Amino acid sequence: MTAITTPRRNGSRRRAAWDEEPSPFAKFTKAAFLTAYAAAVIIPIWTIIVTSLSTEDALTDAGGNMVFLPTDLSLQAYKVVLGGGEFTSSLLYTAQITAIGTAVSMVITIGAAYGLSRPGTLFHRPLLMLILLTFLFQPGIVPSFLVVKNLGLLNTFWALILPMSFNAFNLIVLRAFFMNSVPRELIDAARIDGAGEFRTLFRIVLPMSKAILAVIALFYAVFYWNIYFQAVLLTPSLDEQPIQVLLQRAILTTTGLPGQDAAMADLRAAGQEVAPDTSIKMAVVICTILPIVIMYPFIQKHFSKAVITGAVKG
């Protein structure tokens, strides 16, 4: 269970003495393959960033739609997107879903993971079975929809949070961590000192699990940030829609940009040039990516640990 970030060969980064140097051809092929793959990931994101920052002139020079080499840069598109109007409120709404949803999910997951982390306690096995069965069967879209409807949640904010708020895989990962990486002696010591289960959880177990909690919170947050179909199905009549729904409407259908008129009028009144439509759309794309990109470097180094714990113990 060594994490991949630990250097493999005796901590040294040099090639082991017995390991022959690969042939130049093999080396070149490998490097070319990996570079091509990384480039295929980066180039689309790059061109979207550049386009979102380009002016009308730069767009025309580049051939009309997408810009690859930055020439004439401006932040106008972001002023339109973030200057009030439908996109701004949708971004805030999605942030709200993400924050509340992640909080709800973390409470449920941490509770169940700790509650089920000690084999032999009352109802341990039946409860665990109850949760693990979710891996084997899916209830289906229509019954899930009808249940949400019966519960009176249709077209409410909570329809986007409650039905998907618990993920058994995350529970298994966290539970495995509590069972294997939090020393039993510490928990027993806390008990002898008179701490109850809640106090033990908050004072001892959670502070020791910060890294894995961060990874799981990221998984949940990304899930909520990316909510699309749930909103199409369960909250079609709400005024506010998640950013993914707006993104789909604005770019993949021909309805065009939704109401950014106020922000555009403000810019015109201030005597500034309004950004071209394409730049505005790309600015929305970047605003959708950005929160993920910002969170991600802090948590990336713990990924492998989380995924492996889950895979091995599940």
Next chain:
Amino acid sequence: MANTTSPRVASPAPAGAGVRRVYRKRKFSHRFRQDWPLLAMTLPAVVQLSLFFYYPSLYNVIAFMDYSPFRSVWDNPIVGFTWFQMLFADDQFWLALGNTLKFATAQLLFVFPLSITLALLMHGMVSSRLRYTFQSIVYLPYFFSWVLVVVIFTQVLGPNGLFSQWALSLGADRLDITRSADSFLFLAWMQWTWKDAGWGMIIFLAALASINPNLYEAAAVDGASRARRLWHITLPGIRPVIVLLVILQLGQILSVGFEQYLVQRTQVGWSSTEVLDTFVYFKTFGPGALSESYGTAAGLFKGVIGLILILVANNVAHRLGEQGIYRKS
């Protein structure tokens, strides 16, 4: 499940097992008094699952009824397997099933091995800084929504996208790949690869890191070439992980991802993007929808086949001597 060795032994507890191991002899009321905080902590998850997993699962009974939203569930007349008979006579259903199996097979054959290849190449990289940078880049798209991925593909490969612009400036035609029904499988393959192949290698990297390096050294000293070391040490070393992932994939074979096809339906056309999930969705909520019972029947078919597949695959894994996803306990 695999690692929950039951400590409820009636015999004297093994050394170092702690006080908790003598539970069996205690009365229920004792155990409850001691364990109620743990039960209370598990309660939210139980409530959530009861409402949004078990309740909808039971609601599948309407697949055997003539459901109407204006009656209470048990007042609906029972119609037996009528909806399933209709389903099996529906050409669109077979098309959806065929596409689903096609996409799932393509993912298994053309995305999964790519992840393994990437992991092997990455593992061979000597510079750890380079490894880290590469990982940071290729994991990122995994966290993008399907809407975002399709938008990005449209902007790059679409008829007004970056590559079309380049093609035009070179005197060639615009690309049509994002709107062509015939080449949708290829487009979908590019999207899976772009989004998931990088992330897919994370688990193989972990498996590779857990192989004892002394094995490689011993083999090299014995004269095994690079290729032979790959064949005799590396691949057997990651075999359990490969088996595990194939089983998980087989269990998911009928849920190949939903939003990807939903979002591209208008661009590419319905017939090449129809999978079981979109079939269920449009038969229930789309124009010209039939009864909720019909969609439920299709969904239940999918759920039951998925359940059977995962149990069978796991059983086969046990017979092959692999651990699989759970052990018989």
